[in-house]
Amino acid sequence: MDSTRELSRRRPLVKGIMILTFLSLCLTICVTPAVSGDFTARKPTDVEMAGITSTIDKVFKGWGNLDLDLYMSAWSVNARQYLKNGVERDYYQILERRRQDFQRYSQVKYYWEILDCDVEANRAYVSCHYKMTFTKYDGGVIREDDEEFYVLEYTPDGFWFIIENYDYLLSR
16 A cells, blocks of 8 residues: 555656656757767857857847848858747748748847857857847737757858757747
8 A cells, every 4th residue: 555655656756757858858859950970079269259159140130120131141041940849940931930020020129148159060059048029019028038059050151151040949
């Protein structure tokens, strides 16, 4: 009788641990880009970091200015964006979504920072934290405080472009 009572008492704890382990594994799979071979990451040089920061800053300045051209100038035409609930967008879907979004807001304020950045070959792997306040034309306000992950690719012409974006990492 005591062992049955003990098992039923521990069942929610075991179930919780299993769920957390599963979610942790899913998050790892979702935000770990596919890389072939050995991953020999290093911290970016100052010049690389300036280019990486400039590219990501275009995303946020694009939002802040509601400037679609500036926003999209950070993205590779081969880019993929992965959002919560399994939503996935290609470059043209990102473009169309932002075209709609930028028409909905009268003002967007933002703060962002890089949490971590590693470079391997011509790719940068960047974790960011951001806070944004979106003000609608009717006065409604939406606030976000989240993290996202970017994979950027350095092109032969000397620019970094976003090729992958994993957004809403904390809110999953």
